[in-house]
Amino acid sequence: MLLLALAMAVPSTGVLAKPKSRSSGGAIAAAIVVDMNSGRILQEQASTAPRAPASLTKMMTLYVLFSYMRAGAVGPDSELVVTPYAASQAPTKLNLKPGATIRAADAVNALVTLSANDAAVTIAENLAGTEANFARVMTRKAQELGMMSTLFRNASGLPNDEQVTTARDMAVLAQHLIRDFPEYYGCFQTKYFAYHGRRYRNHNRLLFGYKGTDGIKTGYTRAAGFNLTASVRRDDKHLVAVVLGGRTGAQRDAAMRALLDQSFPKAIAGRPKPVETAPLVASLETPAPPPPVAKKRVFALASAAPTAEPVSVSQDAAPIAAKLAPAPVQPMAPGTTPEGSNKMATSAGPYHVQVGAFTSQGEAESRLGEVRGRATTLLDGHQPLAVAFQKDDTQWYRARFAGFSQDNAKSTCAQLKRMSFDCLVMRAN
Known part of the structure; x- marks a missing residue:
């Protein structure tokens, strides 16, 4: 009886061996919360573990597009040409037709709200000629931003075993989008997007009920699970958080709310500190714009041959070679x-x-x-x-x-x- 009582009083070895988590993320695979005002990491869980980004990939697709827009190479009204390859992408998508065009502004909103894969590939091909070229631009830009554990193979986030990131790297990218492109970041607040008679609702449900949310992106594939990057501002406090690998969308959102609720009391109110104090970011300087491009240029493809069909675009949407600032x-x-x-x-x-x-x-x-x-x-x-x-x-x-x-x-x-x-x-x- 004495031995039985002692056995009941002592925790099992399984409980003792279980590591203490630094977050309350629940059944999520990875997470991080960053105070934008101080640059401090307030909570994290497996934040450097490699994970599939899913449609969080489109954050970098938009970062690269914004670089070209700021340089004047592409404007909001530029018409981007849809190729058969772009139109063939798996859902979710706008169901764009080969040979059609879509305004750059509409493509941006399609990525932000619907997470349209055909629009993402259309952006990639119109900027870099091929999606593979564009993915190399994305990866190079990720490295420049300090996202050293991220590799992109496509512009959409559709499944690819070689496409990987971490919660920490996605937090770095979110910070750059907010600070590097304040003139474009507002698109991530878009709740609804109307296109060709249809109305699309933003997949980011925090925009509709969690106070202070101003973006930024959701993602899901079977391999990745349910992902979310969020930016929330309250009373001069500003948090950026990433949750990766949720079991369901609802569970992912609940984990995100719990992390943010626990982190706001620890956050610092006031103006952000200078960029160099932020430990997650290698450099928050605005990237150099691409070189000026001639009007009516067509794609610079290594494979262009007499039988190839180069994709041309309107004068305002002149595509440029796959390099940001060579x-x-x-x-x-x-x-x-x-x-x-x-x-x-x-x-x-x-x-x-x-x-x-x-x-x-x-x-x-x-x-x-x-x-x-x-x-x-x-x-x-x-x-x-x-x-x-x-x-x-x-x-x-x-x-x-x-x-x-x-x-x-x-x-x-x-x-x-x-x-x-x-x-x-x-x-x-």
């Missing part, structure tokens, strides 16, 4: 080639490595200079060429490096891709 490359005089003018290749072979196709010779030569500048040793002895061809009524220029054997061309292209350059191996023609 070091400027000075255009070369017609008839010259980068680094050595008309220097002939020292390597023999009938194959070319193509790194882009453009509608002006200057753009093709600038691309050659950019690639050559970053891969000088790799491309040493291979002549850069801007090869002209006609497609319909448009003169195109293929940016190529010549003088490869087939195996050498394939190896070189593979290494260029690892450097985030799109390329193709082509036989000289």
